[in-house]
Amino acid sequence: MDSISLPSTDLARRLLASEPARVKNSGTEPGAAPLPRAVRVCDKLRTVLTTFAGVAGFRSLLARALTLAAARVPELKNVTVLKDGSLSGFQNIESGKKNGSAREAAGWEQVLVAQLLDLLITFIGEILMLQLVSQAWPDLPVGQLSSVTENKS
Numbered sequence: 001m002d003s004i005s006l007p008s009t010d011l012a013r014r015l016l017a018s019e020p021a022r023v024k025n026s027g028t029e030p031g032a033a034p035l036p037r038a039v040r041v042c043d044k045l046r047t048v049l050t051t052f053a054g055v056a057g058f059r060s061l062l063a064r065a066l067t068l069a070a071a072r073v074p075e076l077k078n079v080t081v082l083k084d085g086s087l088s089g090f091q092n093i094e095s096g097k098k099n100g101s102a103r104e105a106a107g108w109e110q111v112l113v114a115q116l117l118d119l120l121i122t123f124i125g126e127i128l129m130l131q132l133v134s135q136a137w138p139d140l141p142v143g144q145l146s147s148v149t150e151n152k153s
Helices: 006-018 037-072 074-078 091-098 108-124 126-136 148-152
Strands: none
Touching: 006 037, 006 108, 037 074, 037 108, 037 126, 074 091, 074 108, 108 126
């Protein structure tokens, strides 16, 4: 797991792009900051993966992905996975981007999501990973979910 595969990075980029730019936090006070796209992508994956692997399974997988991603993006070291499998602590990365440290923080979302997708491929295989992604994004065009191995050629 020294490197993130190019196909997983490409799929992560497409999943992040499929998320609307501005979605307010649900269940929080008016005027709350929007959730970053990576958090929304992880939440969608959490929904389908907890059905498949349980909360503890998803939490372990996301925690490992976060650890691997933090090796590439040090700002992720302050992000934690909560008991329910959601992410916390990403607000510091978002505020850092506004305060001028965008260079280090740039791409954290893609790195985290791609790392999660790579782990899914490792543990459950590409076909099942793609099926779970298509459950989470049923409106995503089929061409957007092309085989990771097809992209390697």
